[in-house]
Amino acid sequence: MSELLNQRLRRRLAALQDEGLARELxxxxxxxxxxxxxxxxxxxxxxxxxxxxxxxHPRLRPSNFASLEENSAGATASRLVAGDLPAHRAAERSLAALVGSDDAVLFPSGFQLNVGVLPALIEPDDAVFSDALNHASLIDGLRLARSRPTILPHRSPPGESDGPTWWVTESIFSMDGDTAEPAQLREFSERGGMLYLDEAHSLGLFPGGAGFARHHAIRPTVLMGGLGKAFGLAGAFAAGSHEVCTWIRTRARSFVFSTGNAPALAEQARLAAELLAGPDGxxxxxxxxxxxxxxxxxxxxxxxxxxxxxxxxxxxxxxxxxxxxxxxxxxxxxxxxxxxxxxxxxxxxxxxxxxxxxxxxxxxxxxxxxxxxxxxxxxxxxxxxxxxx
Missing domain, CATH: 3.90.1150.10 (Aspartate Aminotransferase, domain 1)
Structure with a gap:
């Protein structure tokens, strides 16, 4: 049977080659x-x-973190089991402070975050609006959620809606390099909408190490912060209220069922947040x-x-x-x-x-x-x- 699979994949790979869609590292x-x-x-x-x-950055090199207090290469388990270490908690405090939120939850990747957090927070009867050019991780997260989203024309805001309403969008869009409209994001949040803002490509690019939201005085319900762009590292974090972050730690499957970030990476994230907010940043x-x-x-x-x-x-x-x-x-x-x-x-x-x-x-x-x-x-x-x- 494995040869049948190989034959099928050879045909499909050849088709991708013909379409100019083949990929290689x-x-x-x-x-x-x-x-x-x-x-x-x-x-x-x-x-x-x-x-x-x-x-x-010379201060973020892995060799600088070889003697962490934890003295462990890995977290050893899900953070809900035995993997919650001081480095994780310190990083989350620093990241929450950077974006001006009450709390933050560290994830191994932005994709893992979005496919876990969106299904954990969105309820079946919620109205959900998603920008047409959102990242694949946001699209897949909404597919796993229990409410079918309305796809908005790029950079368009949701209209008025009864009941709980989500707007899922990026701040800086990763492929077009354009931005959401700050006034629209702010108005949506101020009228009680739940804004899920992906700041993967904007965090750290504004004064004080801020992202797009803090720079424009926008308060998202959930902010996704990427650590693989301006931070120069890997991973991501979700930021929001204590209640939001507690629920994420409790019910986001990609957090609950994953080993915690390596403590060295967590400490790198904490230090990078400090550097982003300082003169070097x-x-x-x-x-x-x-x-x-x-x-x-x-x-x-x-x-x-x-x-x-x-x-x-x-x-x-x-x-x-x-x-x-x-x-x-x-x-x-x-x-x-x-x-x-x-x-x-x-x-x-x-x-x-x-x-x-x-x-x-x-x-x-x-x-x-x-x-x-x-x-x-x-x-x-x-x-x-x-x-x-």
């Missing part, structure tokens, strides 16, 4: 900031989510936003609202071809294709960080402009459709 070796070896060749990357360069944010403005100007685009710059190509295989041509010239920018983005909107997703240099930004755009012209494409027409508020 970039074989990255040694890394030095935004420069790293890929298949043995040194390249400059413009596709990571390490917006502030914290993945290479401010200096790195200033560099990141300066580089984002530089890249926006080089691409002849409006002032940026995020460090994410999609370059729309359209056809899957053409996006792969342009990506490979850039790689041959020393620039690593991944082609993003369905199902990550809607059909017909394959793109290059450029991201800029605090660690990029001005010459690197100009070098990338020069190579990209030449290749776009070579393939009959235009940078002027490469921005995804702009969605009104």
């Amino acid at each position: 970039p074989r990255i070796g040694r890394r030095d900031g935004v420069r790293y070896e890929l298949d043995g060749k040194w390249v400059t990357g413009f596709c990571s989510n390490d917006y502030l360069g914290f993945a290479n 401010e200096e790195r944010r200033a560099r990141m936003w300066s580089n984002a403005r530089l890249l926006a100007a080089a691409l002849e685009r409006p002032p940026p609202v995020s460090p994410i710059f999609p370059v729309l190509i359209g056809a899957n295989q053409l996006a792969v071809t342009v990506s490979r041509a850039l790689l041959e010239r020393g620039w690593h920018v991944q082609a993003i294709r369905p199902p990550t983005v809607p059909a017909g909107s394959a793109r290059l997703r450029l991201t800029v960080t605090a660690d990029h240099e001005e010459a690197q930004v100009h070098g990338l755009v020069s190579a990209l402009r030449t290749l776009m012209q070579q393939f009959g494409l235009s940078l002027a027409d490469s921005l995804p459709p702009i969605h009104p508020h």
